[in-house]
Amino acid sequence: MTSKPMHSLRPHYSRLTLAIHAAIVGMVVAAASPSATAQVASSGSAVVRSYHIGAGPLGDTLVQFAAQSGVRLSFEPAMVAGQVSPGLQGNYSVKQGFARLLGASNYATQELDDGSYALQARRAPRDQSTLPAVTVTAQGEASATEGTGNYTATGPSATATRMGLSLRETPQSVTVITRQQMDDQALNNVSEVLEKTTGITVGRNDSERFTFYSRGYQIENFQFDGIANTMDAANQYTTSLADSAIYDRVEIVRGATGLLTGAGYPSAVVNLVRKKPTREFAASVEAGAGSWGRRRLVADLSTPVNEAGTVRGRIVAAGQNADSFTDYYHRDTRNLYAIVEADLTPHTLLSMGVDYMETRADGASFGHIPLFHSDGSPTHFPRSWNPAARWAYWNNSATNTFVTLKHDFGGGWKLDLAGSHLSQRRDAVFGTAYYGTVERATGAGISMLSGTNPSQAQTDAFSATLNGNYQLFGRTHDLSLGANYSRQNRDAQNYNTTFTAIDNYFAWNGNIARPAAEKYEDWNIRIVEKGLSLATRLRPTDNLSIILGARASWYDMLDKATAVDTGAVTLNNDLRVNRKITPYAGLVYDINKQWSAYASVTDIFNPQTYYKNAAGSALPPLTGRAHELGIKAELLDRKLNASLAVFHIRQNNAPQYVGVNADSGEEIYVPISGVTSRGVEAELSGSVTPAWNLFAGYTFRTSSAPSQPDAVLSAVNTNQPKHLFKMGTTYRLPDDWSRWTVGGNLTWQSDTYYQQSSDPYYRADQPSYAVVGLMAHYDFSRNLSATLNINNLFDKTYMPGLGSYGTGMYGDPRNFLLTMKYTF
Template sequence: MKQTGFKAKTLGVAIRHSFMALSLLGIGVSSISVHANTELRQEIQIPAGSLAQVVHQFAEQTGILLHYDAQLVDAKRSAGLNGHYDIETGFRALLAPHGLQLHKTTTGYSIVAIASTSPQAGEMVQLEQIDLYATHSNTQPAAELPVITLNADSSTTEGRNSYTTHKMRTATKLNLSIRETPQSVTVISHQLLEDKKIDDFDTLMKNVTGIRVDKGVLDSRASYWLRGFSLDYYQMDGIRMAINDLTMNNYNMDKFDRVEIVKGANGLTSGAGNPAGAINMIRKHANAKVFRGDIDLSAGTWNTYKIKTDMQAPLDSEANIRGRLVLSHKETDTFKDRVHNENDLIYAVVDADLSDTTQISAGASYEKDDLDGDSNNLPAFYSDGTKTNFSRSKNFSPSWSSWDTERYSYFLDLKQYLPNDILLNVIYTHNDIKTKDRLNGYLTVWNGLNKDGTGLDYSWMYAPQDIHEDNIDIYAAIPLQLGNRQHEVIAGFQYNKQKTKQTWKGDGDIPIENFLTQNGSEINRPITTTSVPGFISDSQQSAFYLTGKFELRNDLKLILGGRLTNYDFNEVSSRFNQYTKYNFKNEFTPFVGLVYDFNQNHSFYASYTDIFKPQNARDQENKLLAPVLGRNYELGIKGEYLDKRLNTSLTLFRIEQDNFAEDTGIKNPSGNNIYESKNGVVSKGVELEISGKITDHWDLTAAIVNFEAKDGDDNKFNTRAPRTNLNIFSKYRINDFSFAAGVNWKSDSYIGSGSKKVSQDAYATVDLMASYNFSKNLTAQLNINNVFDKKYYSGYSANAYAYADPMHGIFSLKYKF
């Protein structure tokens, strides 16, 4: 194989960086080609699939322009690639088993059948050039070999050492790149999760630019806000799941490959909810064809200890069936008095290629959160109106206070490839969430604390709860060729059912003699004898959806879709003798977006979508008011550089939420309140984001958002949400050393006014990371968060507040085998 000279290679790298820098400044740059060392190996993890998909994905990762006759690979399956490959060994492994090989052409590379006049099987032809911008090259291939555009799923981020991803489906179900997606999106990759040691959902959300996390204002639950609106659902593998107010949802992140975030309304793939955004957690899968794994040991501040192992292995001789097991245990005392938290995770998945056209994935997980000494709120004011100022470690929860949650999850994912590259995908998930030992409480802070320590009560409740959830998603991805252009249509059906049952076992108030001298340990565990049904609720959503990507021109794509949703809700409350029932039929949710590639690296996009939220409010004729409607408008520019290894975006957005139910103060003849629909909140702002590789040794993720939100009376809305948030994390590698630093800055926020105003000044936290590879198997890593020990709130209300974590660190050793 021909080797390129050192000078040419060095010059090529310099040219590449220079052109990238010009592109970042918005200067149009034509596609360029540079010589590359084709013997440079990189870690490749491409799951099994059709040969066309796997070949296309490998071509994307190696950056070559590939064109070939589609019939050569039609109906052929590939076991994928897993390991370290260069171009030669990778394409040989993929093509040789099918009697094919890579061939150099004047415009790039093609796939040809092995013949007597061609190089022999396993022999590699000379590879002289790699087009770094191959996916957008204007060069036309030879007439007899049309360019093939495929929807290969190259979204897996594990093993890619990257802060971005090639593809994602969260926004539209279509397998689009970030640049092709006509909406503001963010990806928290596997590498970023590892570098920042993010292993729980709450910490994840703190690292998403623009999200406000409120935690500890009443108890240990957290709520999340984006663009001024509450996040009231999330997704797992693209399947919608509700965030329940009465259960802990602080998921262990060890079983996920990455998290995809769509900002703004996401009704097309999510159904009912607020126009805040969608948080989609993507599970890990068993892709390894040889036994591999790692064990990670960690120790840190506040008696924090963790052990995690992640193992993969083939389960048959040809690696058509593969298994993966993730186990972890973590415990910590936290910085607050008498609080101890433990988390356990078991996650297992089996991926199997049943035939050349059939793939199945089945998995299950068990997770337990055991929170003792449930930390709670601190009073913001004394009864005379002056403000309090307690130590960050102050905690009044008694040691018997607990909030234990168990989560069981099962899923089955079947992919069937049909003729003409049609994919039929069937996904089923089942979730059980149980809060068996939920005996917790909070301070009654509304009347204020007297200066002598009296005036407060500890309010407790014992209310175990079970949630059962079933989800089905069936869709077909259909590639089309019309007018000599490539298009794709996805048609599907979703069904979601959630049943919640709560048992009420007692509640009460316990007077506090002196809050200033007591710490909660003096309070005896209450004796509970009551056991009555609290409430039972049922909610169901069913929907048909249709979405498509249509190539109007080479540089112009239309994304068009719609969803038709039926929603039913029933709740019986035995404790309060109430019955609630309402439903909405055939709620239509549209999506329309345009993406225009105005030069080699940049695209302009515009989109509109909406989302509805059911409400149980009736007018004077006792008819249900229409659902609250959230509309999302966006304009933006996206950039893509270095073979999709670096993504940038600039977004202007406007969200409107209307049809709020407003109480008229009048009752109908049945004694029920009469409501009227009112127009509501408008949130508008700008976001700027960059993520990926600046150079081979420099990774960066950075974003800034600024927005303003007002209600229908032109008053500021949700003033506790910082209007500006800047988030930066950057890592640089020098041989076996890696160093990283991050800054998270939030502008000031507040609630209330005058002497009753609770506010959070603008603040910045700084995080540091350093790691060293002792060998290819052993790595040590140190993370220090909030380096300058900034004192700020993790959440606050008009009467209470809770402190966020002081400076803390964690040291870990990871051994790969």
């Protein structure tokens, strides 16, 4: 060693030594005694796990694999200096993973008596041209984040274009919330996931409903494994409460997404990507307990059905019971997900599955706390205040059955067929004291709105996508053809509502007689959407790609009501939009292997069925165009994603409230053009080191609308902040503390306000606020771990997205959740 100059050793020896000491010695040497390690190795060395380790220096990839698999590995850094590894993508046992990482190197691992591994020189085979055999159990889904242990999304995403592009190749802002991030922060339902997503705010309408916003506009476009589903105010409550235990990741594309989704707002599309079965047996169970009597249980089982693993299945079950910081409010949730995959041929994959969810909520509100006293001053009711009657309840259920068929024709051409049937039911009896303003002296002025509101919805959806490549001018280009169809049928039984005056609202405790409700009509809405899309990615040079596309959409809505007593049918809406063309254009230039710059122009439209003019006719469809410029990077060997974007969105035919029709009592709106939203977004997500995960996003947005002399308020959502910052991070401690992972998260937003749309125009302000959370994770063994999450550490009082029904609902006070997980 001393025969060489010291500086010739430093570039490799020092860097690898630090990495090994920080990520290996600290994480696994202190993890267990030799006897305990040997016991784990004897039972766990054959366990197959999912790994996503990028290609890179051999020493670094060995460090990452040993840390993620939970084994000890010893080797001299100089042995692997200057060598590279192909990385690891897929499901492997410990021995298979080491073999794959070492590949054609001159080294192999030897399992020692204490269960640890050592790197040794490989014996030369008799035939020097033959390399040792490497057995791969399963490749797995290329984009899957489960089992990676980090916040990095390295696989392709089809949410924006269906072309399976990487995040850096997609000319729009894309965020991926990985399975690890959901586990670390205990993001156990869809609304909690979106609360931690860059650029998205979550408004609470009442105890059961949420409204999601991006770039100042509502989000109504959701997807399940890429199959579109509109989640508007009529049916969003079932999806937003769904348990996240069934999802591998959540992909969010911000801006207009008309190429694939058709009707909607220029806000975002959210793709909920379910977990997939594995070829080897894998199972886990977790139990949680937390504030307000919260109890949670999740079981996850994946197994091959036949010996070859060509048929495999997975079942995930999740249940939770919890009271609340809100008086006499209780909610139970149940979720079940099952899927079977079959390799019909080496090139054809059939998947069939179902997911089911139900919620049972007692003391549920419909609207929440009144915001104003009768003199216009803000109310300050305690966070525990429940405006709902004690007999009020809200029960939801949804069953989503789906089937997909994927076939690879070869030569780069692939066909994806998908179909689903979504059935949703609501059984709600509401009674909420919120209507009016509160007299300071007497507590008078508030009425309880009560009634019953059952509904049912059936949605059938089908999509087909053909992707491939073609040659033109001596270069290879990509092509995508798509078609989709959905038919939604909603039924509701409308009952009369009752207003009951509350003598003294300050004495309200929810004990009140339930008024009788009488059914007066059956309501039916049928919505049919069809679309054809065409997109191509041209590659005129190695560094430049140009995406051009368009979608033709058809939208048909029939809204009618049938009176119970007479049988008379009233046609509320009969709306048709034919061959609406929404173009798409994007450009991506690769500055180098890490950095790229992009620009995109995307459109979207949305029929406006419930916004009527003075004549009672629906306003013309709202149209939106989004412009975006940005840069993206894949740093640290693609372990860390970075992006910076500027955006400008312009809406035409936005509904502007101007008054009430004296004859019909309906609200009157006028269409206005030039409503704009512009801003900047920045995001950083991934693994800074094998031990350090980081997610951070910042959004600045400002919106404006042309001056309207007869309008009371702007068409812009003033309950959305101009500044929004979100961050989450975890770090596995080194050396003797390596069993511990600690982390935290922060959400900060600037001030917002809500103002009444009619005289006397009272205004409620929500000052800027920050919510902080902490996390601590401890590995008792390779199989058993515990995670403690503390949310709203400083017990901040705030109302997210205030103003729904002229009311506000508080965010959760300080609370905790302790989760124990055992992996088989």
